[in-house]
Amino acid sequence: MEPVIETRNVCRYFGEDETRVAALDHVSVQIERGEFTAVIGPSGSGKTTLLHLIGGLDNPSSGEVFLSGTNIAEMSGTELSDFRRDHIGFIFQAYNLIPVLSAEENIEYIMLLQGVPANKRHERVREMLNLVGLEGLGDRRPAHLSGGQQQRVAVARAMASNPDIILADEPTANLDSATGVALLDIMRQLNEELEMTFVFSTHAQKIMDRARRLVYLEDGKVERDESK
Amino acid sequence: MLFKLAFRNIFRQRRRSLLTGLSMTGGFVLCTFSFSITQGSYGNAIEFFTLDHTGHIQIHWEDYEQRPKIYKTIADRDAVESILEKSDEVKAYAPRVFAPALAYAGNQTSPVSVIGIDAELEPTTSRIKQKVRSGEYFNEALTRNGFAKAMIGAGVANRLNIGLGDEIVLISQGADGSIANDIFEVVALVGTKDSYDRSSVYLPLVAAQEFISVGDQVHEYAMLVDHANSSEVIAASLQLQLDGVTPGATVSPWQVVEEAFYKSMQADLQGNYFAMAIIVFLVCIGVLNTVLMSVLERTKEFGVLRAIGSRPAQVFKLIFVETMLMATLSIALGYLLLIPLLTFLTQVGFVLPEPMEMGGVPFLHLKGGVNALVLTAPALIIYAFAALVTILPGIRAVSITPKTAMSSH
Numbered sequence A: 001m002e003p004v005i006e007t008r009n010v011c012r013y014f015g016e017d018e019t020r021v022a023a024l025d026h027v028s029v030q031i032e033r034g035e036f037t038a039v040i041g042p043s044g045s046g047k048t049t050l051l052h053l054i055g056g057l058d059n060p061s062s063g064e065v066f067l068s069g070t071n072i073a074e075m076s077g078t079e080l081s082d083f084r085r086d087h088i089g090f091i092f093q094a095y096n097l098i099p100v101l102s103a104e105e106n107i108e109y110i111m112l113l114q115g116v117p118a119n120k121r122h123e124r125v126r127e128m129l130n131l132v133g134l135e136g137l138g139d140r141r142p143a144h145l146s147g148g149q150q151q152r153v154a155v156a157r158a159m160a161s162n163p164d165i166i167l168a169d170e171p172t173a174n175l176d177s178a179t180g181v182a183l184l185d186i187m188r189q190l191n192e193e194l195e196m197t198f199v200f201s202t203h204a205q206k207i208m209d210r211a212r213r214l215v216y217l218e219d220g221k222v223e224r225d226e227s228k
Numbered sequence B: 001m002l003f004k005l006a007f008r009n010i011f012r013q014r015r016r017s018l019l020t021g022l023s024m025t026g027g028f029v030l031c032t033f034s035f036s037i038t039q040g041s042y043g044n045a046i047e048f049f050t051l052d053h054t055g056h057i058q059i060h061w062e063d064y065e066q067r068p069k070i071y072k073t074i075a076d077r078d079a080v081e082s083i084l085e086k087s088d089e090v091k092a093y094a095p096r097v098f099a100p101a102l103a104y105a106g107n108q109t110s111p112v113s114v115i116g117i118d119a120e121l122e123p124t125t126s127r128i129k130q131k132v133r134s135g136e137y138f139n140e141a142l143t144r145n146g147f148a149k150a151m152i153g154a155g156v157a158n159r160l161n162i163g164l165g166d167e168i169v170l171i172s173q174g175a176d177g178s179i180a181n182d183i184f185e186v187v188a189l190v191g192t193k194d195s196y197d198r199s200s201v202y203l204p205l206v207a208a209q210e211f212i213s214v215g216d217q218v219h220e221y222a223m224l225v226d227h228a229n230s231s232e233v234i235a236a237s238l239q240l241q242l243d244g245v246t247p248g249a250t251v252s253p254w255q256v257v258e259e260a261f262y263k264s265m266q267a268d269l270q271g272n273y274f275a276m277a278i279i280v281f282l283v284c285i286g287v288l289n290t291v292l293m294s295v296l297e298r299t300k301e302f303g304v305l306r307a308i309g310s311r312p313a314q315v316f317k318l319i320f321v322e323t324m325l326m327a328t329l330s331i332a333l334g335y336l337l338l339i340p341l342l343t344f345l346t347q348v349g350f351v352l353p354e355p356m357e358m359g360g361v362p363f364l365h366l367k368g369g370v371n372a373l374v375l376t377a378p379a380l381i382i383y384a385f386a387a388l389v390t391i392l393p394g395i396r397a398v399s400i401t402p403k404t405a406m407s408s409h
């Protein structure tokens, strides 16, 4: 089966000439369906840059990125937007829910973009809230939810569009350790029960302990890549 | 959901949105108000002279309207009248003849203009009957002394020093070149020293036709139509019909008959539009500022929307809908405020401390006018400018990269 995501010899440079930094240096990774992978490494090692590239948010300086078999270099801006909408879920470090929308509406919004009919949307919103254990809190605005609850809404939002993969850049960095671990348990459960593919980055030992594959970056290079 | 989102976004910065909204409401109300006043006063002016003497539309022979000559009479009256009778738009019409003349009474003389009018039809088309100050509105019958009846303007009465029952001698030239010369008896005084017809002598149509030897032909048909606003269109359609049966008859709407007035009115209205555009422009700078600020504040949010798969056009649309929604709310509030304001303006109006003159027509009372244009044009202008104003912030929002969403602060 073809990998969900594949990078081939990807480099990403920032700056010009002398000040040029190689955030990623000839990185080739394949993410298979159903993986639960942590991208780890010291600060500045290129984790965020890698997640940007495999999420179709940024283009490589050289090398190729294949999303579900399609080279993103061949996609137009709108195609890439639509691709992200239909195939990739995002969870952000700072939750990034739309503050004026309730939890339910935040989850619903992405399905609206996809053109899912209203009754299906509402049904799926309820389903998603149950999955992340937020029954009954759907009508609250983000400001009235704790950080952990907000991040669970973000997980539900990412799941709602039924993507091929969910990318999360330091999803637990803004949470205390117990809440972070609880969030990871939910993600892992979704991975095991629904075979949702997750790729996340983290600094925290307790979080990477829960991953089944570790991609270790250093100075933009893959230093180690081990599956448990 | 888009509307819900837009609506809530507007109410996020309550105070700022309120200020911006109120400035839009203010601009809108101001525009409509001044628009209503100009439309109202011009409406009054137009109504004044169309009902006083010009009618809404006139028919003449060839270029009589520009270069009047006694012999330029309308050839086929029956053809013209049958078309006027048949028309659904023409409410009333009246035939007229005109001639310059010299008037004598006692040892006084004065140049006058003789106007021959159909005693029956003329009151259906102009306010001639209401303008009779003293004496009685005339008819074709001769007076007890055997003279044809005449009604004279205030200026004529004054200069010749004559009144009711006095004789007036008119001398002119007939259409055939002969000398026209006859005695008439004054049966009514018409208008005031400011009236358009202060130097006129009205004669019954047949008497006037005989006096200037034009047979039963006339120089002019003046008419009123049901929809004065469509005078130009109706005139064009009448012209077409007349061209088929009596080529040479020329139809002119009041805009042509009162060309000087019409042009000065157009120029004035243009100035008015320009002033409105400036008001709206100033308001829109405020709106631009608000929208731009709200976009910059939400940079990250737009990044998130883009990251999770909103197309650039959808982000643009959100901002567009937000601005339009704000404009709509402001305009709705504006209409609420305008209800009492326009009611006052059209029903009561202002009394002017000094009479104002518009195209030669004096006004003592300033009233507003309300029509479809007054009620829609300012709102459309606000919408158009608001749409224009979203372009810049819209482009700004669209150019926010989805990567922004990932940054942690």
Ligand SMILES: Nc1ncnc2c1ncn2[C@@H]1O[C@H](COP(=O)(O)OP(=O)(O)OP(=O)(O)O)[C@@H](O)[C@H]1O
Pocket (backbone or CB within 6 Å): A014, A015, A021, A022, A023, A041, A042, A043, A044, A045, A046, A047, A048, A049, A050
């Ligand atoms: N937009 C940018 N402009 C210039 N340099 C950049 C940019 N983004 C990243 N970099 C550089 O690329 C390198 C990798 O950055 P990246 O953010 O991917 O690291 P990271 O592993 O996510 O670090 P952290 O753990 O602190 O989040 C760093 O040296 C960083 O300074």
Ligand SMILES: [Mg+2]
Pocket (backbone or CB within 6 Å): A047, A048, A049, A169
């Ligand atoms: Mg990072």
